[in-house]
Amino acid sequence: MSSLTMAAPILQTTALSVRGLTKRYGGRTVLSGVDFDVRYGELVAFLGANGSGKSTTLKCVMGLAEPDDGGITLDGAALGPLRGGQLQAARRQAAMIFQKIHLVPRRSALDNVCAGALNRIPTSRSLIPALFPREIREEAMACLDRVGLADRALDKVSQLSGGQQQRVAVARALCQRATIVLADEPVSALDPHAAERVMALLHDLAHSENLAVAAVLHQPDLARRHADRAIGLLGGRMVFDTPTRDLTGAQLDELYQPDRMDLT
Amino acid sequence: MSTPLDTPRATPRRMPVPRDPRRRWRTGSLAAAVVVVVVLHVLAFEGTEFRPARLIEGWEGMARFLAEAFPPDLSWEVLGPSLEATVVTLWIGLLGTTLSVPFAILLAVLGARTTSPHPLVYQAARSVLSFFRAVPDIVFALIFVTAVGLGPFAGVLALICHNTGVMGKLWAESMEEIDQGPQEALRTAGANRTQQVAHATLPMVVPQFVGLLLYRFDVNVRSSLVLGLVGAGGIGLLINQSIKSFQFDEMLTHIIVVLVLIVVVDQVSALVRRRLAA
Numbered sequence: 001m002s003s004l005t006m007a008a009p010i011l012q013t014t015a016l017s018v019r020g021l022t023k024r025y026g027g028r029t030v031l032s033g034v035d036f037d038v039r040y041g042e043l044v045a046f047l048g049a050n051g052s053g054k055s056t057t058l059k060c061v062m063g064l065a066e067p068d069d070g071g072i073t074l075d076g077a078a079l080g081p082l083r084g085g086q087l088q089a090a091r092r093q094a095a096m097i098f099q100k101i102h103l104v105p106r107r108s109a110l111d112n113v114c115a116g117a118l119n120r121i122p123t124s125r126s127l128i129p130a131l132f133p134r135e136i137r138e139e140a141m142a143c144l145d146r147v148g149l150a151d152r153a154l155d156k157v158s159q160l161s162g163g164q165q166q167r168v169a170v171a172r173a174l175c176q177r178a179t180i181v182l183a184d185e186p187v188s189a190l191d192p193h194a195a196e197r198v199m200a201l202l203h204d205l206a207h208s209e210n211l212a213v214a215a216v217l218h219q220p221d222l223a224r225r226h227a228d229r230a231i232g233l234l235g236g237r238m239v240f241d242t243p244t245r246d247l248t249g250a251q252l253d254e255l256y257q258p259d260r261m262d263l264t
Numbered sequence: 265m266s267t268p269l270d271t272p273r274a275t276p277r278r279m280p281v282p283r284d285p286r287r288r289w290r291t292g293s294l295a296a297a298v299v300v301v302v303v304l305h306v307l308a309f310e311g312t313e314f315r316p317a318r319l320i321e322g323w324e325g326m327a328r329f330l331a332e333a334f335p336p337d338l339s340w341e342v343l344g345p346s347l348e349a350t351v352v353t354l355w356i357g358l359l360g361t362t363l364s365v366p367f368a369i370l371l372a373v374l375g376a377r378t379t380s381p382h383p384l385v386y387q388a389a390r391s392v393l394s395f396f397r398a399v400p401d402i403v404f405a406l407i408f409v410t411a412v413g414l415g416p417f418a419g420v421l422a423l424i425c426h427n428t429g430v431m432g433k434l435w436a437e438s439m440e441e442i443d444q445g446p447q448e449a450l451r452t453a454g455a456n457r458t459q460q461v462a463h464a465t466l467p468m469v470v471p472q473f474v475g476l477l478l479y480r481f482d483v484n485v486r487s488s489l490v491l492g493l494v495g496a497g498g499i500g501l502l503i504n505q506s507i508k509s510f511q512f513d514e515m516l517t518h519i520i521v522v523l524v525l526i527v528v529v530d531q532v533s534a535l536v537r538r539r540l541a542a
Contacts, residue, residue, distance in 0.1 A: 062452050092454040102445035104467045115463045119454030127462050169449075176453045 014073075015040045015180045015212030016061065016094070021070035023056055023236075030056050031236045034070070040179070043206040043213040045223035045244070048233035049256050054216040057233070058182045062096050063087075075179060092119055095173030097183035097215075101165045105158035109149060109168045112157055113140040116175035136175075143171040147201060163194025170201060181205070183215040187222065195219075199226040220252050329512060336516035346502060346521045353498035354525060356416050357485030360423020361477065367428040372435035378444055379461050393436070396429025401487050405496040416497030423484050423491070431480050438472040439465055471540055478533040485529050489522060 016038040023031040031053045038044045046054040059065035061072055072079045077090040095116070103112045111129040117136045118126055125131045144150050147167040149160075157165055166186060173181050183202065187195035199215075203226040206213045217223050223230050224244050232240040232255050240251050308314075373379045375389030404422035412418050446464035455463065466473075492500015499522055506514040 064448070064452065088454060091452075094452075096449065096452045098445060098449060100443075100445050102443075102449035104446050104464055106467050106470060107463075111463075115450055115455065115459075116453050118450060118456075118459045118463065121459075123456060123458050126459050129463075172449075172453070 013040055014038070015075055016214065017071075017073040018057070018061065019071045019073075021057065021060060021072070022068050023053070023060060023065060024068050029236055031060070031067075034233070034236075034238050036231055036238065036241060038180070038212045038214050040212050041206055041210045042228040043203050043215065043226060045227035045230045046214065046216045046233060047220060047223055047230055047252070047255055052233040052255070053236040054233050055184050058096070058184050058214065058216060061182060062094060063091055064096075088119075092176065093178060094180040094182055095176045095178030097166070097169050097173060097181060097186045099185035099188050101162070101169050101189075103157045103165055103169055103172070106156060108154050109144060109157055109160065109171075110137065110140055110153040112168055113143050113171045113175045116140075116143075116172035117177075119176070140171070140175050143174040144168070146174060147171045161194065162190050163197055166190060166194070166198050167201060170198070170205070174205075178211075180212045181214070183213065185216050185218060188218055195222065202226065220247070223247070332510075333512040333516040335513065336520060337511070337513040338517060342514050342517050343521070346499065346518050349492075349497075349499040349502050349518075350521050350525050352416050353488045353492065353500065353522075354485060354529070356419040356423060356488035356491065356496075356498055357481060357529075359420045360427055360484045360488065361481045363420070364424045364427040364431060365477070367424070368431040368435060371428065371432040372439060373461055373465075375432060376436040376439040378440050378447065379457070379465055381457055389432075390436075393429050393432045396425050397433060398429075399426065401426035402490060402494055405491045405494050409495050414495040414497070419488055419491040419496030419498060422496060423488060426487075427480055427484055431476060434476045434480075435469070435473060438469050438476065442468045442472075474540055475537050478537055482529055482533050486526060 014037045018037075019035050021031050021034040022029070030051075034053070034057060036044075046057065048054045056065055060067040060070075061074070074090050075093045077093075079087060079090055082090055104115075107129070111132075114129060114132050114136055117132075117139065121133065121136060125133060141150060141153060144153050147170050149164060149167055149171065152160060152164065157168060160168065170181075181202070186202070187198050190198065199222050202213050202215060205211045206228075215227070217227075220230075224247060227244050230240070230242060230244050230247050231238060232251060234255055239254060242251070371389050371393050374381070374385050375393055377386060380386035380389065401422045404425045405418055408418035408421040412421070442465070446468060447460050450460045450464050488496075488498055489500045489503075492498040492502070493504045495501065499518055503515055503518045503522075506512070506518065
């Protein structure tokens with residue numbers, strides 16, 4: 001496995017840095033003081049039982065949930081003091097991949113990938129896909145090629161399998177020119193073979209394109225096989241942050257203890 | 265540990281069903297609802313002077329009316345203008361539907377909770393839609409007749425107004441009901457609100473939009489008939505004239521032509537909707 005050949009990692013710069021992240025819903029604390037870094041060129045897996053705060057962590061980074069406390073730094077820019085357009089520009093470094101994929105099924109794979117570039121296209125040239133500039137369409141084609149789906153570019157997304165759809169979503173993130181990819185249970189709805197392929201793609205993007213990838217996973221062995229590092233969350237607290245080759249059965253047992261499940 | 269049985273148990277096992285504490289409350293509220301509905305109907309019977317006996321007593325009047333209507337006057341002097349006016353009715357329904365589309369889309373996007381830029385805009389758009397919906401198309405027709413005179417143009421304007429209100433509301437609701445995921449995905453990718461609507465919300469609701477559009481076309485063709493009664497052109501005008509001049513056989517001809525039109529429009533729109541669903 002390539003993760004084992006990384007014995008002497010080259011100097012990696014921090015892409016995403018989270019410090020003291022705290023989030024409460026109502027009176028319930030779902031995240032308390034979470035600290036972690038994700039560096040360029042690595043795939044970090046977030047593990048934990050349902051309700052442990054994995055997805056909430058990613059949502060806070062993407063601005064889909066408002067943290068109550070803590071600092072987030074994306075590609076060197078601390079988000080805390082930023083407002084409006086500057087905040088949006090900083091967040092554009094990161095792209096999100098969803099469990100439910102969230103493509104438009106009636107549109108072609110290519111049109112969906114082009115939509116990742118909408119923030120670079122003036123509104124007047126982006127009202128319908130036919131108006132997209134040619135260089136955007138060609139860039140989107142190259143992104144589809146990168147995920148191995150150039151031959152399906154003109155097919156409607158609804159005609160693709162679940163695994164292919166998730167790879168189109170990855171291509172959309174690439175077309176956004178994101179350097180940080182956050183994936184919220186990207187393979188939970190996929191069959192084992194498709195899950196394997198999507199995870200291999202995310203691993204490859206981290207290692208050969210030097211992207212920073214953070215993925216919430218529900219299957220520890222997928223994390224073992226594809227991630228460089230695993231972060232374990234339990235009841236909103238981090239319980240470990242270790243290279244996946246050092247991940248022990250005892251650490252995993254702690255995460256998924258049945259008597260802890262009633263915390264949710 | 266029980267030992268496995270060679271054959272299935274002779275008598276099935278039973279267990280007492282626990283008492284449901286809410287059952288009495290549910291029975292009571294159902295009874296109360298029945299009483300309320302019955303009382304409302306009694307009041308409605310009174311309010312509308314609903315007397316079936318009077319219908320039976322007056323059957324002769326109806327029989328005389330129908331006897332004069334049969335057989336319909338199918339001479340070309342009647343049928344020709346009837347067909348022409350029916351085509352006008354169809355055009356009123358068509359233009360009233362299509363020309364309201366841009367207004368309905370705009371108000372639907374502003375008046376759907378998921379796409380509206382601001383709560384105040386949402387409230388304003390909803391109010392405009394409610395107004396256009398609350399005023400019946402026949403009232404709009406009467407208003408426009410005073411401006412543009414008798415004729416089909418007033419009918420088209422009236423349908424545009426009323427249909428904007430109805431279709432805008434139906435579209436806004438279908439946009440609120442669809443999966444918000446794609447829109448959220450584009451928001452995280454940095455797309456602005458117009459782009460989110462153009463590339464996630466609208467393409468997601470195309471089938472619902474077209475289905476509702478055809479349904480409204482169907483309804484509007486029928487409405488444009490009634491608009492003719494107040495002078496807004498089309499076959500309704502001819503029906504009104506033949507009743508006023510006691511030419512009931514002509515009236516029946518017009519009604520038969522209209523019936524054919526309605527059946528054809530209904531079938532075509534049902535066919536298109538079936539194709540879309542498949």
